[in-house]
Amino acid sequence: MTASATDVLFKPFRIGSLDLPNRIVMAPMTRAFAAEGIPGEAQAAYYRRRAEGGVGLILSEGTVIDRPASRNDPGIPFFHGEPALGGWKQVIDAVHGAGGRMGPQLWHTGATKSFMTEWVPDAPVESPSGYDAPDVPRGEAMSEEAIADSVAAFARAAADAKRLGFDVVELHGAHGYLIDQFFWSGSNLRTDRYGGATIRERSRFAAEVVAAVREAVGPGYPLILRLSQWKQQDYAARLAETPDLMADWLQPLVEAGVDVLHCSQRRFWEPEFPEIDGENGLNFAGWAKKLTGATTISVGSVGLSGDFMAAFGGEGSSSVGLDRLVERMERDEFDLIAVGRALITDPDWVSKVRDGNAGELKGFDAAALGELV
Numbered sequence: 001m002t003a004s005a006t007d008v009l010f011k012p013f014r015i016g017s018l019d020l021p022n023r024i025v026m027a028p029m030t031r032a033f034a035a036e037g038i039p040g041e042a043q044a045a046y047y048r049r050r051a052e053g054g055v056g057l058i059l060s061e062g063t064v065i066d067r068p069a070s071r072n073d074p075g076i077p078f079f080h081g082e083p084a085l086g087g088w089k090q091v092i093d094a095v096h097g098a099g100g101r102m103g104p105q106l107w108h109t110g111a112t113k114s115f116m117t118e119w120v121p122d123a124p125v126e127s128p129s130g131y132d133a134p135d136v137p138r139g140e141a142m143s144e145e146a147i148a149d150s151v152a153a154f155a156r157a158a159a160d161a162k163r164l165g166f167d168v169v170e171l172h173g174a175h176g177y178l179i180d181q182f183f184w185s186g187s188n189l190r191t192d193r194y195g196g197a198t199i200r201e202r203s204r205f206a207a208e209v210v211a212a213v214r215e216a217v218g219p220g221y222p223l224i225l226r227l228s229q230w231k232q233q234d235y236a237a238r239l240a241e242t243p244d245l246m247a248d249w250l251q252p253l254v255e256a257g258v259d260v261l262h263c264s265q266r267r268f269w270e271p272e273f274p275e276i277d278g279e280n281g282l283n284f285a286g287w288a289k290k291l292t293g294a295t296t297i298s299v300g301s302v303g304l305s306g307d308f309m310a311a312f313g314g315e316g317s318s319s320v321g322l323d324r325l326v327e328r329m330e331r332d333e334f335d336l337i338a339v340g341r342a343l344i345t346d347p348d349w350v351s352k353v354r355d356g357n358a359g360e361l362k363g364f365d366a367a368a369l370g371e372l373v
């Protein structure tokens with residue numbers, strides 16, 4: 001692929017007052033190398049290399065809010081407490097020093113287990129109803145106090161991100177973790193105002209988090225919310241079976257203060273509602289943009305032949321062309337594209353694409369997960 005063939009990926013973009021030099025976002029990827037939950041020089045160097053390699057916007061690995069059981073792996077970094085926040089300051093300063101832009105992905109893992117470890121937190125695991133998935137009880141159902149404290153902890157973390165100098169904040173509302181466990185009827189069986197038969201009702205927790213975060217960071221500060229239909233507990237799960245239901249799900253979140261919907265798919269080229277617009281129809285980010293008018297990010301197997309869940313089973317993936325991505329971006333289906341594994345393997349992936357050096361792109365080797373380079 002020549003450099004000009006991918007021009008559309010290198011058109012600048014603006015989110016609120018933030019200027020991005022291109023459309024490529026580094027997807028948030030847990031690496032679990034933070035000893036005692038504190039990021040440091042190794043993480044600063046890792047993210048700085050992706051900034052030097054030309055990534056338009058870097059999203060950090062999931063980093064957890066201040067709740068006793070907010071993480072499911074002891075290598076996941078905290079986004080609270082002075083030692084961890086000091087480490088994150090080192091990270092953002094390094095990224096800015098290389099001319100990059102970055103935001104943390106704020107996370108609470110809910111009742112979901114890690115793929116990598118059997119470790120459990122000291123405090124009881126918490127989730128909307130004490131379920132990880134349908135008929136899979138795990139941990140405690142959250143009290144109203146626990147919910148209110150979690151909302152406040154997300155807001156504090158977002159305020160800290162802004163104070164440290166991060167350019168954006170992303171909330172992890174996808175993949176079956178805490179926020180998504182509220183969305184999903186399979187794990188939210190509550191009969192109070194955080195539960196209900198409809199997706200609109202089950203979105204209340206997320207909307208409260210978004211509103212509290214918006215209040216904490218003020219107007220104009222870019223706020224991204226990551227969402228997915230699929231859950232790691234069930235790839236076939238769907239929160240919205242129709243565009244109308246998708247609007248019920250997304251519109252209140254945008255109204256609560258989200259600027260950017262980060263629509264997670266395992267393969268970006270898969271149509272969301274093929275029964276409506278065919279096999280080459282809009283993907284999740286395409287529908288989200290059409291239904292809400294918000295900026296959207298798509299993701300899923302960009303430049304690679306196989307999807308990412310296989311990576312946790314040690315599977316690699318070979319490099320493939322970007323034609324299908326370029327085609328969708330040229331028709332303005334979504335605004336930004338996130339790239340995950342290709343950027344783990346190769347910090348210079350973006351500059352190679354920009355310079356038309358497609359021949360130098362590597363596939364993904366799961367061994368790359370063993371170290372932070």
Ligand SMILES: Cc1cc2nc3c(=O)[nH]c(=O)nc-3n(C[C@H](O)[C@H](O)[C@H](O)COP(=O)(O)O)c2cc1C
Nearest residue numbers: 027028029030061062300301302308311339340341
């Ligand atoms: C090692 C690894 C860790 C991941 N951790 C996270 C995470 O912390 N938060 C998240 O939202 N997604 C996470 N993901 C999903 C990625 O953000 C991305 O959506 C997925 O890898 C698909 O993109 P890709 O096919 O370009 O790799 C992870 C993926 C990988 C491979």
